[in-house]
Amino acid sequence: MARIKATADEVELEGDYGMVAGLEVTCAKCGHTVEVFGTSDASERRGGVMLAEDCPRNERNFYVVYGPGADDASPIEYPGKPKKRSLL
Numbered sequence: 893m894a895r896i897k898a899t900a901d902e903v904e905l906e907g908d909y910g911m912v913a914g915l916e917v918t919c920a921k922c923g924h925t926v927e928v929f930g931t932s933d934a935s936e937r938r939g940g941v942m943l944a945e946d947c948p949r950n951e952r953n954f955y956v957v958y959g960p961g962a963d964d965a966s967p968i969e970y971p972g973k974p975k976k977r978s979l980l
């Protein structure tokens with residue numbers, strides 16, 4: 893299972909009672925997007941899950957979602973490097 897970067901942008905979505913704040917989560921690999929209601933961390937995670945289920949490439953990926961303003965986050969390295977430990 894690969895770790896894929898996804899980015900979340902705040903958007904206005906049409907809800908049952910008018911426009912509500914939501915997120916458009918974009919797969920950085922294939923550009924596929926999903927929309928979720930709400931802008932919380934839980935919404936970001938939900939977007940990641942939806943991307944995993946929805947990815948047109950039918951891959952089993954794990955999505956790490958970067959929220960709005962987190963675009964500068966360093967790209968995900970896979971496999972992850974073990975953290976260096978400082979020894980005494």
Ligand SMILES: [Zn+2]
Nearest residue numbers: 919922924947
């Ligand atoms: Zn994808």
